[in-house]
Amino acid sequence: MQKKRLLACLIIAMVAFIAIPFGTYAADKTIKIGAMYPMTGRAGLYGKDSVAAAEMAIDEINSSGGAAGYTIDATFTDSKAKPAYAVRVAKRYITEDKVNFLFGVVSSGVGLAVTEISAQYKVIFIGTDHASTRLTVDNFQPYYFRVSNNTFQSMAAGALYLKELAQTKPWKKIAFIGPDYSYGHSQWDEIRYNLDRYGVSYEVVGEYWPKVFAPDYTSYITAIMRDKPDVLVSGFWGGDTVAFIKQAQAYGLFDKMLYFHPDAGGNYELMSAMEADLPEGLVLGARHYNNWPETDVNRKFVKEFKKRTGRFPTYAAEGAYAGIYAIAEAVKAVGNPTDTEALVKALEGMKIKLPEDPEGFTSYIRPETHQITQVMALGVTQPNKDYPPAQTMLGDWKVYKAEDLVPPMEYIEAKRKK
Amino acid sequence: MDFSFFVMQAISGLTMATLLFLVASGLTLIFGVGNVFNFAHGSFYMIGAYFGYQLVAIWGVNFWLSLILAGVGAGICGMLAESLFLRRIYGRANEGGFQILLTYCFILIIDDLVKLVWGTEYKSLSKPSGFKGATIFGDIFIPSYNLLIIGIGILVVIIAWYILSRTRPGRIARAAAVDREMVGVLGVNVPLTMTMVFGIATALGGMTGALAAPLRTVTPGAGIEVIIDSLIVVVLGGMGNFWGAWLGAILIGEVNAFAVAFLPKWASLFSFLVMVIVLVFKPEGLFAPKQVRKI
Numbered sequence: 001m002q003k004k005r006l007l008a009c010l011i012i013a014m015v016a017f018i019a020i021p022f023g024t025y026a027a028d029k030t031i032k033i034g035a036m037y038p039m040t041g042r043a044g045l046y047g048k049d050s051v052a053a054a055e056m057a058i059d060e061i062n063s064s065g066g067a068a069g070y071t072i073d074a075t076f077t078d079s080k081a082k083p084a085y086a087v088r089v090a091k092r093y094i095t096e097d098k099v100n101f102l103f104g105v106v107s108s109g110v111g112l113a114v115t116e117i118s119a120q121y122k123v124i125f126i127g128t129d130h131a132s133t134r135l136t137v138d139n140f141q142p143y144y145f146r147v148s149n150n151t152f153q154s155m156a157a158g159a160l161y162l163k164e165l166a167q168t169k170p171w172k173k174i175a176f177i178g179p180d181y182s183y184g185h186s187q188w189d190e191i192r193y194n195l196d197r198y199g200v201s202y203e204v205v206g207e208y209w210p211k212v213f214a215p216d217y218t219s220y221i222t223a224i225m226r227d228k229p230d231v232l233v234s235g236f237w238g239g240d241t242v243a244f245i246k247q248a249q250a251y252g253l254f255d256k257m258l259y260f261h262p263d264a265g266g267n268y269e270l271m272s273a274m275e276a277d278l279p280e281g282l283v284l285g286a287r288h289y290n291n292w293p294e295t296d297v298n299r300k301f302v303k304e305f306k307k308r309t310g311r312f313p314t315y316a317a318e319g320a321y322a323g324i325y326a327i328a329e330a331v332k333a334v335g336n337p338t339d340t341e342a343l344v345k346a347l348e349g350m351k352i353k354l355p356e357d358p359e360g361f362t363s364y365i366r367p368e369t370h371q372i373t374q375v376m377a378l379g380v381t382q383p384n385k386d387y388p389p390a391q392t393m394l395g396d397w398k399v400y401k402a403e404d405l406v407p408p409m410e411y412i413e414a415k416r417k418k
Numbered sequence: 419m420d421f422s423f424f425v426m427q428a429i430s431g432l433t434m435a436t437l438l439f440l441v442a443s444g445l446t447l448i449f450g451v452g453n454v455f456n457f458a459h460g461s462f463y464m465i466g467a468y469f470g471y472q473l474v475a476i477w478g479v480n481f482w483l484s485l486i487l488a489g490v491g492a493g494i495c496g497m498l499a500e501s502l503f504l505r506r507i508y509g510r511a512n513e514g515g516f517q518i519l520l521t522y523c524f525i526l527i528i529d530d531l532v533k534l535v536w537g538t539e540y541k542s543l544s545k546p547s548g549f550k551g552a553t554i555f556g557d558i559f560i561p562s563y564n565l566l567i568i569g570i571g572i573l574v575v576i577i578a579w580y581i582l583s584r585t586r587p588g589r590i591a592r593a594a595a596v597d598r599e600m601v602g603v604l605g606v607n608v609p610l611t612m613t614m615v616f617g618i619a620t621a622l623g624g625m626t627g628a629l630a631a632p633l634r635t636v637t638p639g640a641g642i643e644v645i646i647d648s649l650i651v652v653v654l655g656g657m658g659n660f661w662g663a664w665l666g667a668i669l670i671g672e673v674n675a676f677a678v679a680f681l682p683k684w685a686s687l688f689s690f691l692v693m694v695i696v697l698v699f700k701p702e703g704l705f706a707p708k709q710v711r712k713i
C-alpha cells in the first residue's frame with residue numbers, strides 16, 4: 001500500500017515536471033494576456049462567449065502578422081465569478097506568468113476587486129464586460145481601461161429616449177424593478193440623475209428590489225400593477241429578465257405600461273431563449289446587437305462568431321473582441337508590450353473602429369475616465385426571424401450621440417471626492 | 419386596501435409557496451426518513467427542468483406527459499445517486515459532514531453535466547395551450563397557469579397524505595424515520611426503502627422543475643437558487659416534517675408577497691425574519707419532527 005502510494009506520488013510529480021515547462025515556454029516575442037471569465041453557473045454563458053470572441057480576435061491578429069511583430073498569447077482562467085478567487089488568479093498571472101495585461105471579468109464585483117490588484121502591481125487591466133460605473137468614476141485608477149459601455153451611458157440614452165417619448169406619448173409616472181445589489185441600484189440612481197439632467201419631469205410611484213437570480217416575481221408583478229406606472233424601468237440582468245417577462249405576460253402587464261430596459265434588456269440571449277413568447281413593443285437596449293449597426297464590420301463579426309461557435313453571440317462577445325484589438329493597437333503604437341506607462345498613454349484617447357460603431361463614428365477611450373465612448377441605440381421588439389432561434393429582435397432604432405451619454409466632469413469629480 | 423388587490427397578492431404568494439413546497443417536501447422527506455440532508459436536491463429540480471425542455475421543446479412531446487417523464491427521469495437519477503454513492507457513507511462517524519461534501523459535489527457535477535449536454539444558453543419553455551392567458555373573476559386577474567400550479571400542489575398534498583398514512587409503504591417509510599434499525603430487524607429491506615424514498619423525493623423535485631420551467635429560466639445554476647428558500651421552509655416546518663414543509667412554504671410565500679406589496683425595500687428581509695423568530699421561540703421548528711427514544 002505504502003509503495004503504491006509512493007509510486008503514485010512519483011508519477012504525479014514526474015507528469016507535473018514534464019507538463020509545466022510546456023505551458024510556460026513562450027516564444028520570444030509575445031504579448032501575454034491573463035484573462036479571467038466565469039465558466040460556471042448563470043454567468044457561464046457570457047464567459048464562454050467572451051473567450052470565443054477573444055480567441056477569434058487573437059487568431060485574426062496573429063494570422064496577419066501580430067502587433068508590431070509580437071504574437072498574442074492569452075491564458076483563460078475560470079474566475080468562478082468570485083472576487084476573492086479572481087484576486088488570487090490575477091496575482092498569480094502577474095507574479096508567476098508575468099502577464100503584460102489582465103483581461104476580462106463579467107461581474108462588477110470581481111472587476112472592482114481585480115482593479116485594485118492592477119493598481120497595486122501597475123499592470124494594465126482591460127475590462128470587457130462588467131458595467132458598474134464605479135470602475136471608471138468612483139474607484140478609477142490609471143491602469144484600468146474599459147472597452148464596453150457602462151450603466152451610466154445606457155441610462156443617459158434611456159433618459160433621452162423617455163424625453164422624446166414624452167412629446168409623442170405623454171407619460172408621468174415611473175416605477176423601477178431591479179436586482180438588489182450595486183448593479184441594480186446604480187441603474188436606478190443614474191436614470192433619475194439623467195432624467196433630471198435633461199429636464200424631464202416624472203413621478204416615482206414604486207421601486208422594487210428582488211434578490212438577484214430570484215426565481216419568482218409574481219408578488220412584485222401584482223404590486224407594480226397596483227402602482228399603475230406609465231413606464232416600468234427595469235434593471236434586470238441575464239436570465240432574470242426571461243423569468244420576469246414570462247411571469248408578467250399572463251397578467252397583461254405589457255399592455256398596461258411601457259416596459260423599458262435600456263442596459264441589458266436587449267441582450268440576444270433573451271430573444272433566443274424566449275423565441276415566440278417574447279412580447280412586441282418592449283423598449284430594450286444592450287451593449288452590442290447582432291442586427292445593429294448594419295455595417296460590414298458588425299456583419300462580419302456576427303458571421304464569423306456564428307461560424308466558430310454555431311450560435312449567434314451574446315453582447316459579452318463584442319467586448320472581449322474589442323479588448324484584444326485595443327491591446328493590439330496599443331502595442332503597435334508603442335512597439336512593445338512591456339512599457340506599461342507608454343501603453344497607458346497609447347490607450348488614453350485611442351480611437352478604434354469596432355463592430356458596434358455605426359457609419360461615420362469611431363469609438364474612443366475617454367482620457368479622464370479610461371471608459372470607451374460609443375454611440376448607443378435603443379430598439380423596440382418586433383418580429384424578425386433572421387437570427388434563429390430568436391423570432392423577435394429589436395428594430396425601429398433610436399440612436400444617441402456618444403458625447404451626450406458620458407457623465408459630466410462635475411459628476412465625476414463629485415463622485416471621486418467621496 | 420382594495421379587496422381585489424389583496425386576493426391577487428395572496429394568490430401570487432400561494433403560487434410561489436406551492437413551487438417552494440414541491441421542492442421542500444422532497445428535501446424534508448429525505449431528511450425525515452433517511453436522516454440525509456440532500457444539498458443537491460435543487461439540482462434534481464434543475465435536471466427535471468432540462469428534461470422538460472428536451473421533451474417539450476426539442477422532441478415535441480405533450481406537455482403533461484413530459485411533466486411525468488421529467489419526474490421519472492429525475493427520480494431515476496436520484497435513485498442512482500443514492501444507491502451508488504450516498505449509501506456508502508451511511509453510518510460513518512461524522513456522517514453529516516460526508517453528506518454535505520458528497521451532495522455538494524453532486525451540485526457541481528450535475529451543473530457541469532447539464533452544461534455539456536445543453537450548453538450555457540438560457541432555455542425557456544412555453545406554457546401549454548389553454549394555460550397561456552388569465553382567469554378573471556370581476557377585477558381579480560389570475561394567470562391560469564398559476565392556478566394550475568396551485569391545483570397540482572394541493573393534489574400532491576392529498577396523494578402524499580394518502581400514501582404516508584394509508585398504505586403499507588407509507589407506514590414503512592414513517593417507521594423507518596422513527597427507528598431505522600428496528601424496522602430492519604422486523605424484516606423490512608431498509609436500503610431498498612431508502613432508495614425508493616430518495617427516488618420519489620427527487621422525482622417530485624424533477625417534476626417541479628418541469629412545472630416551473632414555463633415561468634422561470636432554465637439555466638445552469640438554477641438548482642442553487644431554489645435550495646436556500648427550500649431549506650428555510652424545511653427548518654421552519656421542523657426538519658423532516660412533511661406537513662410542516664407545507665405550512666412553512668405557505669407562511670414564507672405569503673409573508674413575502676405582502677412584504678413586497680407594503681415594504682418593498684425590505685421585502686427580502688422578512689422571510690429570514692420569520693425564520694429567526696420561529697427558531698428563537700420554537701427551535702425545533704413549527705412542527706417538531708418525531709423524537710427518537712434513546713435507550
